[in-house]
Amino acid sequence: MDEKIIQAQPDVLVDFDREDAAAGDLRTEEMLINMGPQHPSTHGVLRLMLRTDGELVLEAIPHIGYLHRCAEKIGENVAPFQFIPITDRLDYLAAMINNQAYSLAIEKLVGLEVPERASYIRVIMAELNRIASHLVSFGSYGLDMGAFTPFLYGFREREYILDLFEATCGARLTYSFITIGGVTIDLPDGFLERLGKFLDYFEPKIDEYNDLLSFNHIFVKRTAGVGVISAADAIAYGLTGPCLRGSGVKWDLRKCVPYDMYDRFEFDIPVGMPGGTNGLPREVVVGDSWSRYFVRMQEMKQSVRILRQCLRQIPSGEHKGKVPRVLKLPAKEVYFEAEGARGQLGFLVVGDGKPIPRRVKVRGPSFCNLCIATHVCREVLIADVAAIIGSIDVVMGEVDR
Amino acid sequence: MGRGCELEISHQQDDGMRMLVAQEIAEILKARFPNGVLESATDSSHPHVVVAPELWHEVAVFLRDDPRLALNMLRCVSGVDLHPEPTIELVYDLISMQPGPGGGLWQNGGTIAIKVRVPRDGGHVRSVADVWPTANWHEREAFDLLGVTFDGHPDPRRILCPDDWVGHPLRKDYEFPKEYEGIPAITAEAGTGGTAK
Numbered sequence: 001m002d003e004k005i006i007q008a009q010p011d012v013l014v015d016f017d018r019e020d021a022a023a024g025d026l027r028t029e030e031m032l033i034n035m036g037p038q039h040p041s042t043h044g045v046l047r048l049m050l051r052t053d054g055e056l057v058l059e060a061i062p063h064i065g066y067l068h069r070c071a072e073k074i075g076e077n078v079a080p081f082q083f084i085p086i087t088d089r090l091d092y093l094a095a096m097i098n099n100q101a102y103s104l105a106i107e108k109l110v111g112l113e114v115p116e117r118a119s120y121i122r123v124i125m126a127e128l129n130r131i132a133s134h135l136v137s138f139g140s141y142g143l144d145m146g147a148f149t150p151f152l153y154g155f156r157e158r159e160y161i162l163d164l165f166e167a168t169c170g171a172r173l174t175y176s177f178i179t180i181g182g183v184t185i186d187l188p189d190g191f192l193e194r195l196g197k198f199l200d201y202f203e204p205k206i207d208e209y210n211d212l213l214s215f216n217h218i219f220v221k222r223t224a225g226v227g228v229i230s231a232a233d234a235i236a237y238g239l240t241g242p243c244l245r246g247s248g249v250k251w252d253l254r255k256c257v258p259y260d261m262y263d264r265f266e267f268d269i270p271v272g273m274p275g276g277t278n279g280l281p282r283e284v285v286v287g288d289s290w291s292r293y294f295v296r297m298q299e300m301k302q303s304v305r306i307l308r309q310c311l312r313q314i315p316s317g318e319h320k321g322k323v324p325r326v327l328k329l330p331a332k333e334v335y336f337e338a339e340g341a342r343g344q345l346g347f348l349v350v351g352d353g354k355p356i357p358r359r360v361k362v363r364g365p366s367f368c369n370l371c372i373a374t375h376v377c378r379e380v381l382i383a384d385v386a387a388i389i390g391s392i393d394v395v396m397g398e399v400d401r
Numbered sequence: 402m403g404r405g406c407e408l409e410i411s412h413q414q415d416d417g418m419r420m421l422v423a424q425e426i427a428e429i430l431k432a433r434f435p436n437g438v439l440e441s442a443t444d445s446s447h448p449h450v451v452v453a454p455e456l457w458h459e460v461a462v463f464l465r466d467d468p469r470l471a472l473n474m475l476r477c478v479s480g481v482d483l484h485p486e487p488t489i490e491l492v493y494d495l496i497s498m499q500p501g502p503g504g505g506l507w508q509n510g511g512t513i514a515i516k517v518r519v520p521r522d523g524g525h526v527r528s529v530a531d532v533w534p535t536a537n538w539h540e541r542e543a544f545d546l547l548g549v550t551f552d553g554h555p556d557p558r559r560i561l562c563p564d565d566w567v568g569h570p571l572r573k574d575y576e577f578p579k580e581y582e583g584i585p586a587i588t589a590e591a592g593t594g595g596t597a598k
Contacts, residue, residue, distance in 0.1 A: 238535030
């Protein structure tokens, strides 16, 4: 310590105005900082170990597992119907889509047909849940960046969607509504009218929020050009969902490998665009935090489009196909992926000729998206770590399973 | 109108990039690695090829880099305990994502699963974290929960369980601990809850 002061002092005294020379001689020590597991901007119980040099983060190492509840072990000890409530608790902000993905995987394994109306109800629920999930992401990302109001707006709109869910299945967060063979009950009376009213109310709000937060000068300064992920890196690290599309990769399972009724709808796939084009702020780079965030904002509009088409197309009929009380799983296996709110949610189900599967593996999109954190959070400011992690939008229930 | 468009698109796909079916991928692999492909089941519900563990890393590099295959995305790595058989099966689900013409929608260039079978006791296989970086965490998970060792892994630690955890919970013969760090576990015997059998 003394040696350092002696070394540094002559420079400072002799060449006081040569700041760079002085800075070159001053050695600072690295410091390890624990960010999380209880930290507002880590979105749950994520713990990041930051190796810092002053304000600069040299390395960020995520430590996960705080929310590990052995979902996969439960999966191989209970029948598929009993596992559906567990899927709710993976990505608890988009539980409908989890139900849907697992149901589709089991239907593929057993070879069950789903009535058309049931498929439409599933799409309605999945898209509503996608909007609800993106609203939380929008609100909490604003909160991360120091804007409190969008959080309240996001939750206000989400409340209308939760009311619709509550009217349908009684639950507001963990629904277990979409089930193997269809959905548990048909839509309540007046649901479609309420949905139509909500869409009319909600659609203009998205533009309002873009004006309020997306194009806000401070917000753009905080997020544009921060945490840039190239398309090649995004694919190599297995990123999916808005994180992949933010890097300019136009890939969405709903279009590329359609399931349920998604091939019947017209919708666009928003991707990250370079700044200065299409009215985007000049600072924006494809694959940065702002692009990932903005893909979500645009996806809400596309979900509204899909929902409007659902309203026009939905047929009457059965809401659930014929499903035996005890499903005997054949000695086969399937791997099925659905486009969740955060990316591709995959289930590998290995049957054993018994009612209980041998293995249920969950590919949580947040798990795969988060693994790029160390690669991106290198030589960035501490404040940027919050911007990057927030833009990846992880739900720890899905990371830790 | 709608029909016509669909036909046109599929025609275009034929000209540019065509989706390989699992059968074709398996043929290409067999031609390149006659000793590496142990088994193939490409018309099953989960089309897959079983690869010899000692050749897996070489096969992985080929799968990613061969221009015909270009399986650039590793979607998932799952370990399946085949107890009472003394084998753990690692399932690597791969997909080829290729840019569409004119900056349009990307296309699915083909999917396949690769299986690598290792013994339950002391099973190990070369890590492919250098081929697909996403394998890093997936392999840590397979090590943590199933106890497969990945040689050459950049960060061979547990990921979901604490570092001092004993055993690998997803093994079929795993015994649930009675306590952890002096904290007693809730067991079926105590009558306060249920555990798996």
